[in-house]
């Protein structure tokens with residue numbers, strides 16, 4: 001990894017004079033939890049239940065949207081209209097129930113090591129997720145004890161727009177009390193990368209799913225790594241800046 005040249009590119013593009021990462025803003029699904037295969041199946045099924053076709057690759061492409069935005073996206077492309085509030089509520093509930101019935105969600109390998117190391121070094125850690133899946137949000141504390149509390153979490157309950165809008169990451173910066181050039185975003189989804197880049201934050205994409213690297217590069221990812229393990233292995237170089 002050529003971290004130095006990637007940082008130079010970042011500085012040139014954003015106009016910042018320095019890059020001093022003090023805060024790490026983590027997406028949840030596909031980054032902290034290996035949950036995306038189950039989300040993809042659950043969305044596909046919940047939308048099929050109301051006669052809307054939505055394949056798993058499209059779920060991955062749209063990952064990071066709020067539930068409402070995902071339903072509207074599917075309705076707009078398939079039915080040519082937005083969904084009603086009641087349809088959104090019912091479909092999202094159905095999706096959450098299907099997810100809970102099929103999910104064997106595991107922590108992302110090496111996420112715990114990464115979080116513990118950052119915490120030990122006094123780095124600020126913030127969760128920034130478009131998810132409102134309560135089963136996963138409560139699992140965060142079990143899986144990564146002492147790391148997350150409401151003060152360092154941005155979820156679908158906090159935001160108005162959601163990813164790909166920069167809003168969730170701007171809120172994440174606020175919660176960490178840092179500027180964009182003092183943070184790093186860790187994302188796996190194109191819309192999440194887009195949101196991080198739009199917030200002017202150095203954005204590292206972990207390609208943990210089924211998408212091609214090009215999709216993440218097209219959204220402006222500063223670095224693309226194949227896994228959380230690779231991120232962990234590169235952490236010394238990333239932190240040495």
Ligand code: CA
Pocket residue numbers: 027028029030031063064187188189192
């Ligand atoms: Ca994600």
